[in-house]
Amino acid sequence: MSVQQDAPGDNDTQDLEVWIDQDLCTGDGICVQYAPEVFELDIDGLAYVKSDEDELLQDKGATTPVPLPLLQDVVDSAKECPGDCIHVRRVSDNVEVYGPDAQ
Numbered sequence: 001m002s003v004q005q006d007a008p009g010d011n012d013t014q015d016l017e018v019w020i021d022q023d024l025c026t027g028d029g030i031c032v033q034y035a036p037e038v039f040e041l042d043i044d045g046l047a048y049v050k051s052d053e054d055e056l057l058q059d060k061g062a063t064t065p066v067p068l069p070l071l072q073d074v075v076d077s078a079k080e081c082p083g084d085c086i087h088v089r090r091v092s093d094n095v096e097v098y099g100p101d102a103q
């Protein structure tokens with residue numbers, strides 16, 4: 001008897017993460033309206049991603065995981081972002097799946 005099963009755990013190839021290129025952010029806050037759990041405007045007027053613990057991640061290129069229930073909101077943010085600066089990529093191979101550099 002054999003059961004085909006991936007290794008248990010969180011090594012799901014569908015795991016996604018998101019980052020913002022602040023150099024292009026216009027500060028309009030559309031992403032924050034779509035997904036306030038993931039994005040936040042700082043006092044510098046630019047948007048940043050937040051950690052699981054709600055902490056603003058201000059390092060250049062900082063990423064945060066995209067929770068599955070929020071995926072659509074994050075994707076919509078990337079589509080609507082006037083700065084074209086929200087990048088969603090696969091954790092497993094760093095390939096951008098939504099955003100300006102997606103295929």
Ligand code: SF4
Pocket residue numbers: 020024025026027028029030031032046047077080081082083084085086
């Ligand atoms: S939607 Fe894009 S341009 Fe607007 S605040 Fe968010 S990251 Fe910046």
